[in-house]
Every structure is written in C-alpha cells, then in structure tokens.
Amino acid sequence: MSTRQRYRLRNHSTGREIVLEAEPEEVYLDRDTGEELEVVGKVLPLAPSESRLPWAVEHLRFCPWCRQMAQKDLNDCPTCGRRMGPLGTPARNG
Numbered sequence: 001m002s003t004r005q006r007y008r009l010r011n012h013s014t015g016r017e018i019v020l021e022a023e024p025e026e027v028y029l030d031r032d033t034g035e036e037l038e039v040v041g042k043v044l045p046l047a048p049s050e051s052r053l054p055w056a057v058e059h060l061r062f063c064p065w066c067r068q069m070a071q072k073d074l075n076d077c078p079t080c081g082r083r084m085g086p087l088g089t090p091a092r093n094g
C-alpha cells in the first residue's frame with residue numbers, strides 16, 4: 001500500500017500523459033522514447049486518500065449537494081462531506 005502522491009507527467013513531443021507515483025524532485029523518462037517527462041500536475045486527491053482513482057473526468061461524478069466533483073468510488077463527498085446517492089441517481093434541485 002502506498003500513500004505517495006500521484007503526479008501527471010507529460011511527454012511534450014508526443015503529448016502522451018501518464019500518471020504515476022512520483023517524487024517531485026526526480027526526473028522521469030518516457031519508457032518508449034527515453035525523453036524527459038514534465039510534471040504537469042498533481043493527481044487529486046492528495047495522498048493518502050480513500051480513493052485510488054485518478055482525478056480524471058471518467059472517474060468523476062458531481063456531488064448532488066454541493067455540485068463539486070468527486071470520485072465515483074467514494075460514498076461521501078470529499079468537498080462537503082455529505083453522503084452522495086447511488087450512481088445514476090439524478091441530482092435534484094432544492
């Protein structure tokens with residue numbers, strides 16, 4: 001089990017992005033091209049977290065309470081802490 005922070009790294013010449021657990025001061029190379037990867041961002045949530053899903057749109061849903069994004073594998077919204085309904089339940093106003 002790892003609690004290291006995950007980062008998004010990008011190869012500028014190919015535009016390819018990967019997510020890995022990285023140390024911010026280290027240099028990482030693209031396994032295919034050997035080119036240096038640039039850190040383009042941290043992957044939320046910050047370690048440690050209940051969720052292991054990358055902070056990517058395909059893993060996110062909108063909290064019905066506060067309308068902030070949350071990972072689909074979480075039961076409680078990381079922003080407002082309220083329990084989110086089952087997936088697929090349409091958010092209601094009011």
Ligand SMILES: [Zn+2]
Pocket residue numbers: 063064065066067068077078079080081082
């Ligand atoms: Zn919320």
